[in-house]
Amino acid sequence: MxxxxxxxxxxxxxxxxxxxxxxxHPSTHGVFRMDVxxxxxxxxxxxPVFGYLHRNHEKIAEHGAxxxxxxxxxxxxxxxxxxxxxxxxxxxxxxxxxxxxxRAEYIRVIVAELTRFQNHAGLIGFLLxxxxxxxxxxxxxxxxxxxxxxxxxxxxxxxxxxxYMRFGGVRVDCSAEWLDEVRxxxxxxxxxxxxxxxxxxxxxxxxxxTQGVGVLPRELAINAGVTGPMLRASGVNYxxxxxxxxxIYDRFDFRVPLGEHGDVYDRYMMxxxxxxxxxxxxxxxxxNIPAGPVMDPKAKLRGLRPKVGEAYGRIExxxxxxxxxxxxxxxxxPYRYRVRPPSMINLTVLEDMCLGQNIADVVITLGSVDIVLxxxxx
Amino acid sequence: xxxxxxxxxxxxxIEAGVPGSHVTVIPNGSPSGQHSLLLDNEHAFAVASFLxxxxxxxxxxxxxxxxxxxxxxxxxxxxxxxxxVDGVETEAEExxxxxxxxxxxxxxxxxxxxxxxxxxxxxxxxxxxxxxxQLPSLTPVWRSCEFQExxxxxxxGIVFVGHPDLRRILMWDxxxxxxxxxxxxxPADGVPVAEVHA
Amino acid sequence: xxxxxxxQGLMETARNFFGSYVEKERLVTVQFPEExxxxxxxxxxxxFLLYDGDDPERGLRCVSCQICEKECPPRCIHIExxxxxxxxxxxxxxxxPAVFNIDVSVCxxxxxxxxxxxxxxxxxxxxxxxxxxxxxxxLLWTKRxxxxxxxxxxxxxxxxxxxxxxxxxxxxxxxxxxxxxxxxxxxxKAAQAAAAPAAASxxxxxxxxxxxxxxxxxxx
Numbered sequence: 001m002x003x004x005x006x007x008x009x010x011x012x013x014x015x016x017x018x019x020x021x022x023x024x025h026p027s028t029h030g031v032f033r034m035d036v037x038x039x040x041x042x043x044x045x046x047x048p049v050f051g052y053l054h055r056n057h058e059k060i061a062e063h064g065a066x067x068x069x070x071x072x073x074x075x076x077x078x079x080x081x082x083x084x085x086x087x088x089x090x091x092x093x094x095x096x097x098x099x100x101x102x103r104a105e106y107i108r109v110i111v112a113e114l115t116r117f118q119n120h121a122g123l124i125g126f127l128l129x130x131x132x133x134x135x136x137x138x139x140x141x142x143x144x145x146x147x148x149x150x151x152x153x154x155x156x157x158x159x160x161x162x163x164y165m166r167f168g169g170v171r172v173d174c175s176a177e178w179l180d181e182v183r184x185x186x187x188x189x190x191x192x193x194x195x196x197x198x199x200x201x202x203x204x205x206x207x208x209x210t211q212g213v214g215v216l217p218r219e220l221a222i223n224a225g226v227t228g229p230m231l232r233a234s235g236v237n238y239x240x241x242x243x244x245x246x247x248i249y250d251r252f253d254f255r256v257p258l259g260e261h262g263d264v265y266d267r268y269m270m271x272x273x274x275x276x277x278x279x280x281x282x283x284x285x286x287x288n289i290p291a292g293p294v295m296d297p298k299a300k301l302r303g304l305r306p307k308v309g310e311a312y313g314r315i316e317x318x319x320x321x322x323x324x325x326x327x328x329x330x331x332x333x334p335y336r337y338r339v340r341p342p343s344m345i346n347l348t349v350l351e352d353m354c355l356g357q358n359i360a361d362v363v364i365t366l367g368s369v370d371i372v373l374x375x376x377x378x
Numbered sequence: 379x380x381x382x383x384x385x386x387x388x389x390x391x392i393e394a395g396v397p398g399s400h401v402t403v404i405p406n407g408s409p410s411g412q413h414s415l416l417l418d419n420e421h422a423f424a425v426a427s428f429l430x431x432x433x434x435x436x437x438x439x440x441x442x443x444x445x446x447x448x449x450x451x452x453x454x455x456x457x458x459x460x461x462x463v464d465g466v467e468t469e470a471e472e473x474x475x476x477x478x479x480x481x482x483x484x485x486x487x488x489x490x491x492x493x494x495x496x497x498x499x500x501x502x503x504x505x506x507x508x509x510x511x512q513l514p515s516l517t518p519v520w521r522s523c524e525f526q527e528x529x530x531x532x533x534x535g536i537v538f539v540g541h542p543d544l545r546r547i548l549m550w551d552x553x554x555x556x557x558x559x560x561x562x563x564x565p566a567d568g569v570p571v572a573e574v575h576a
Numbered sequence: 577x578x579x580x581x582x583x584q585g586l587m588e589t590a591r592n593f594f595g596s597y598v599e600k601e602r603l604v605t606v607q608f609p610e611e612x613x614x615x616x617x618x619x620x621x622x623x624f625l626l627y628d629g630d631d632p633e634r635g636l637r638c639v640s641c642q643i644c645e646k647e648c649p650p651r652c653i654h655i656e657x658x659x660x661x662x663x664x665x666x667x668x669x670x671x672x673p674a675v676f677n678i679d680v681s682v683c684x685x686x687x688x689x690x691x692x693x694x695x696x697x698x699x700x701x702x703x704x705x706x707x708x709x710x711x712x713x714x715l716l717w718t719k720r721x722x723x724x725x726x727x728x729x730x731x732x733x734x735x736x737x738x739x740x741x742x743x744x745x746x747x748x749x750x751x752x753x754x755x756x757x758x759x760x761x762x763x764x765k766a767a768q769a770a771a772a773p774a775a776a777s778x779x780x781x782x783x784x785x786x787x788x789x790x791x792x793x794x795x796x
Contacts, residue, residue, distance in 0.1 A: 050547070050548070051546075051547060051548035051549060051550070054548040054549070056533075056557055056558070058533075058558060059557060059558055064649055065647065067647065067688065068647065068648075068649035068688065069649075070686075070688075071649050071684055071686035071688065072649060074686075075684075094408075094409065094410040095408050095409070095410055096408075096409070097408070097409030097410075136589060140592065143602075143604055146604055147604070150616070153615075153616050153618065153619060154616030154617070154618055155618065156618065157618040157619055157620035157687060157700065158619075158620060158685065161684070161685065161686070163686045163687065163688075171691070172618075188601065195588050195591070195592070198584055198585065198587075198588050199585045199588045199589070200581075200585050201581070202580065202581035202584060203581040203582055203584075203585050204578055204579065204580075204581050204582060205582065206581075207581075220521070222438050222439055222491050223438065223439075223520060223521045223522070224520075224521035224522050224524075225439060225440060225441060225520065225521070225522020225523075226522075236491060238491045238494070243494045301691060301692060302643070302647060302692055306408060307407050307408050307409070308407050308408070309406045309407040309408025309409075309410065310406055310408060310410070310412065310414075311408055311409075311410035311412060312410070312412060312442065312487055312497060312499075314441070321441060323441060323442055323487075325442055325444050325485070325487070327446065328408065336444070336446050338442070338444045340441060340442040344525055345522055345525060345526070347525070348521055348522060348524050348525055349521075377548060378548075
C-alpha cells in the first residue's frame with residue numbers, strides 16, 4: 001500500500017483550483033461570496049466578497065430626520081432589531097443628552113436579552129445545520145424563537161421589524177399581562193436550554209468535527225477588532241455590558257463565559273453559555289422592574305436638533321460591538337451617521353481561521369462567526 | 379472618562395513620545411464630551427503604534443473607522459479698507475470672500491481591551507477633496523481597520539497609503555463615483571451608472 | 577463510552593417527538609389557513625385613514641397638514657391639499673386632502689406616520705392578506721381605499737381606539753364649553769351694549785361671529 005506522501009510524490013505538486021463559493025450558496029447565510037483558492041481540499045487563500053445587499057443605509061439615514069433612521073436600523077441585522085434600535089437611540093441620547101426613565105431601561109434590557117436568546121438559539125441551529133444535523137436543532141431553536149417573536153409582536157406590533165425604542169425611552173409601555181407572559185416564557189427557557197444542550201453537546205461526531213477547527217488566536221482576535229461571543233471564545237474577557245455598563249447593566253448579576261481554544265466548538269459553547277446568563281438577567285429584570293413613565297419628558301419625537309458635536313454609542317449586540325457614530329451640525333438631520341457593524345468586522349479574520357483547513361471546514365467556520373448580510377452590506 | 383484619557387493628557391503623552399509629531403485637540407460641543415485628537419499625517423502611523431504599545435494607554439483595539447466629507451465652504455467677512463482716491467484718504471467697507479477648501483476626514487475610535495478604557499478618538503484630514511486624498515493607513519497597526527478603511531476608500535475616496543489590499547468593498551469594481559460624499563447625486567431612473575472600465 | 581453523546585441526543589429527540597402529542601409547549605404550529613391564531617392587538621401592517629360617521633369623504637379626519645408625508649422614512653405618502661375648507665369634529669374650518677395616496681409597495685409598516693399625526697387621522701391596519709395581481713395600481717392606495725370607519729378601528733384595536741375616543745370626546749367637550757362660554761360672554765356683552773345704546777353698533781357684529789361655531793356644534 002502506498003502512503004499519502006508517496007502518492008503525492010507520484011502525482012507531483014497539486015494544481016491550485018479557484019472556487020467561488022456563493023453568492024448563492026446555502027451555507028453562506030445570505031448573498032455572500034468567498035473567493036477560495038484550493039490545493040486539493042486545502043484552503044490556501046480566501047477572500048470574502050460582499051456588498052450584494054448594499055443599499056447605502058448610511059446615506060439614507062443622512063437624508064432623513066433622526067427619528068426616520070430608527071426603522072432602518074431594524075433592517076441592519078434583521079434578526080436582532082431590538083438591539084439595533086438600542087444602539088442607535090443610545091448614540092442619539094449621548095448626542096442630545098437625554099435621560100431614560102428607569103422602567104424604560106428595564107424594558108430595554110428585557111427585550112434586548114430576549115433578542116440575544118433568540119439570536120443565539122437560531123445561530124446554533126444554523127451552525128448545526130451547516131454541520132449536517134439537518135433540521136432538528138434548527139426547528140427546536142425556531143420553536144422558542146417563535147414564542148419570543150410573538151411577545152415582540154404583542155409589545156411593538158411587529159415580529160421582526162420592531163421599531164420599538166425612541167430617544168429617551170421606548171415607544172409604548174408594556175402591560176402587566178405582557179410581563180406575566182414573559183415571566184411564563186422565561187420560566188420554561190432553562191428546560192429548553194437543558195434539552196438543547198443535551199441534544200448535541202457531548203455528541204462525538206460534533207466534537208470531532210468542530211474541535212481544533214477554525215482556531216482564532218487571542219492576539220489576532222484583539223488586533224482584528226473581533227467582538228462578541230467570538231472574541232470571548234478566544235479567551236478575551238471583554239463584554240461591553242460589563243465594560244461600559246450602558247443602560248442599567250451594572251445592576252445585574254451575571255457572568256461572562258470565556259472560551260479556551262478559540263475554535264468552532266468553543267464558539268458554539270459560548271452561545272449556549274451566554275443563553276444561560278441571559279436567562280439569569282431576564283429573571284432579575286422581571287423581578288425588579290419598577291412602575292413609572294417610559295419616556296423622558298424632554299425628549300421630542302419630531303424636530304430633534306442636537307447641539308453641534310458628535311457622539312459614539314455602542315452596545316453589546318448578540319453579534320458583537322454594535323456602535324453608532326453620529327455627527328450633528330445642529331440641524332434635524334444627522335450630518336454623518338455611521339454604523340459599526342460587528343458582523344462585517346468579525347469577517348476580517350475569516351481567511352486567517354480557514355487557511356490550511358479543508359473546504360468543508362470553511363462552511364462551519366463561517367457559520368460560527370454569526371453574520372447577517374443585512375448588517376455586513378448595509 | 380478617566381484622567382488618563384483626557385484629550386489634553388493624551389496629546390501631551392503623544393508629543394513627548396513621538397518627537398516631531400503635532401497634535402491638535404478638537405473639542406466636541408455635544409453632551410457626550412468625546413473630544414478628539416487631530417494628527418499630522420506624517421507622524422500618524424508612529425502615533426498609532428505608540429498609542430497601541432504604550433504601557434499605560436494600551437489602546438490595542440480600534441473599534442471604528444469612519445470617513446467624513448466636509449465640503450468646501452466660503453466665509454464672507456466685512457473689512458474696512460483705507461483707500462486713497464484723488465489724494466483723499468477714505469475708508470470704505472469691502473466684503474472679502476475666503477474660500478476654505480473642504481477635506482475628507484478619517485476618524486478612528488480606539489479602546490483598550492486590556493485596560494478596559496476608551497474611547498480615544500483620532501482624526502486625520504486630507505489636503506483637499508479632489509486631488510490629494512491620501513492618508514496613511516493604520517491597518518498595519520490594527521487589523522480591524524482593514525475592511526473599514528476599504529469602505530472609506532470605496533464610499534468617500536480616501537486613499538489609504540500602506541493598506542495591503544485597497545479595493546472597493548461594497549460597490550462593484552467598475553463603479554466610478556464615491557456615493558457617500560455630500561455632493562454625490564445618484565443618477566435618475568433609467569440613466570446608467572457611471573462606470574470605469576480598466 | 578463512545579456513542580454515549582449520540583444516544584443522549586437521540587433521547588432528546590424522542591422526548592420532543594412523543595412530547596409533542598401531549599404537551600402544547602412542544603407543538604406550536606397551526607395548520608394555516610384552515611386554523612388561524614388571533615393576532616395581538618398591537619399588530620400593525622399598513623396604514624389606513626379614519627373617518628367619523630358614515631361618509632368616508634366628508635368625515636375624514638385628515639386635515640392635510642402633511643406632517644406624516646414629511647416624516648415618513650421611505651416617503652411613501654403623497655398628499656395634495658384641498659383649496660377649500662370643511663369643518664372638523666369640533667367645528668373648526670380645516671383643509672382636507674384632495675389626494676392622499678400611499679404606495680404600499682414602498683411602505684415599511686414602521687408606524688411613524690401614526691405616531692406623528694396630531695389629529696388621530698391615520699392608524700395601522702391588521703389586515704395582511706393583501707396580494708394583488710396588479711403590481712403598480714393595485715399597490716397604490718388612494719384616499720377611498722384607505723378610508724376606514726371608527727367602528728372598524730374600535731374592532732381591531734379596542735384599547736387604543738377607546739383611549740382615542742375618550743381624548744376626542746374631551747376635546748369636543750372642551751371646545752363646546754369654550755364656545756358656550758364665548759357665546760355667554762357675547763350675550764352678556766350684547767346685553768351690556770343694549771343697556772348702553774351708544775355702543776350697540778360696535779358690539780353686535782362681533783357677538784354674532786363668536787356665537788356661530790357654537791351653533792355648528794349643536795347641529796352636528
